[in-house]
Amino acid sequence: MQSYILDDLGLSDVGGSTTDGGEWFEVVYSGITSTSAHTGPWFPAYKAISQCNMLLGNLDKMTLTETEKKWVKGQALFIRAKTYFVLVQLYSGVPLHVKEVKSEAEAAKPRASEREVYDQIVADLEEAQTLLPSKYADNLINGKQYAINQTCDALLSRVYLTMAGNPLNLGTEYYTKARDKSLSVINSNTYQLLDNFAHLFDLKHENSSESIIELDFIQVDEQGTAMPCFMAPRNSTLAVNTWGTMRLRKKFVKEWRMATCENGFNITNNGDGSTSITEIPGEEDYRYQTSLISEYTNKSGAKVTCFPKIGWQANDKHSNYAFLSKYCDPNGVSQNGHGNNVILMRFAEIYLIFAEAQNEIAGPVTEYQGLSPLAALNKLRERARKANGVQRTFPKKSKRNF
Incomplete structure (x- = not known):
């Protein structure tokens, strides 16, 4: 494991x-x-x-x-x-x-x-x-x-x-x-x-049509997974014993938003050598929106806002880190008793593998058996634009973005 x-x-x-x-x-x-x-x-x-x-x-x-x-x-x-x-x-x-x-x-x-x-x-x-x-x-x-x-x-x-x-x-x-x-x-x-992209890591939609192979876990002590302990913010109620070990790099989060969402960030110099980074409101890529933990409740009952929804500040009300929402299970029964399955491969990756391989062979728009790298990538963008049933315009569909 x-x-x-x-x-x-x-x-x-x-x-x-x-x-x-x-x-x-x-x-x-x-x-x-x-x-x-x-x-x-x-x-x-x-x-x-x-x-x-x-x-x-x-x-x-x-x-x-x-x-x-x-x-x-x-x-x-x-x-x-x-x-x-x-x-x-x-x-x-x-x-x-x-x-x-x-x-x-x-x-x-x-x-x-x-x-x-x-x-x-x-x-x-x-x-x-x-x-x-x-x-x-x-x-x-x-x-x-x-x-x-x-x-x-x-x-x-x-x-x-x-x-x-x-x-x-x-x-x-x-x-x-x-x-x-x-x-x-x-x-x-x-x-x-x-x-619905958000269903991929939802405990109610495990073993889905998109999953190719996944490790199966249940909410029973020593028969579940400790993954949420690593992924959820420290001292949060999103799992049993949360350590906040795995965090997204801010550079990646900023690049992700700039590449797929309507607007980027306001960056403010705080005058003490630090900068504050806050999101500019606008239409978001549904994958970006649903993959990040923007807010959580800590074990004292207080609401905590995470980067990038809030800027540089790090205190009891703000977290200076970005966390993925992939593996959360507030109903886990013990450290090794969370019910999140771990997907080892899923169908979206296959489209990306095809896109990368065919792009290396013949470029982004050359078809092979009726499918081009750009068309394969756009399969995933189209799913993202469907969101949860509300049509969106982001992420954009273009050769330039590819």
Whole structure:
């Protein structure tokens, strides 16, 4: 779980708290040490890989039908591939174990190269794709936590796009692979964008038509997630034990608003070396509006306004930080008892992968099988303009913005 969260949040647009951030702060600021808490994600990741290898090595001993064996093998290969993909992005080349480890000598493998790890990821996903069914099983209540063959294609498109660029720099061949895999997912009609962007991270709309794969959690102690503790503002009532660890960088928030909303910010010099930044009222991109926590109630019952709705001030009534509203659960029962599912991939990303790959191959307006990069991006802009049923004019639809 930790490694998957870092895969999602260890980004240049996300900051961390030096006091509460732990491995989060280290990965964002490249401050990993040999005695680091960042080993936290390493061990669970290799435990998952070990369990996959153990399962794959003993599959023939299990009393299962051939159909069941194919399904189990496909899931194990997908999980191993996904886990190695997280590891190689966090740590570069890592020890590559694809068989059950039965001795210390077998465990002490040197690091493989990045290319070797990526090649194994691709091999696992390609094999899993041939083993898994084409639709989610009707008898699984929360089926999106399991892979189907389109899940493999979706992850392959992301892997190929990563391999095309830095650090492997495999270029056009892999941009083409990413484009083709993403288009396969789009044309499968397996997934649809939700009409209301705000429903994506709403507990009432989990396992939605837009979700490709997600980790499922419930509001039961030790069966839920601690994600809201990291994401919600410190001392807020948006979760149990809120630390405010993960914060959006102000530079990113300002650029986001300037790029997608009608108006930007007023910036005022306070005369003491600091500046106040406040939003200029105007029509907003619905994604911007619903993705940020603008106000919350702290545990003393006071209302607190967050950046960017209020400027530089930081006190009991104002927070100088920007927080995402993705993972909030005021009804969580304990620190590890929040019900927020964690979406690992969703359909919107597939349009973006296609857009980036085809743009690298042929530019923003050249179609491939009837779809151009600009048209793919505009699918997401159109959804944003629908808002919650009220038509908007922002974000704008233009080649220049692309």
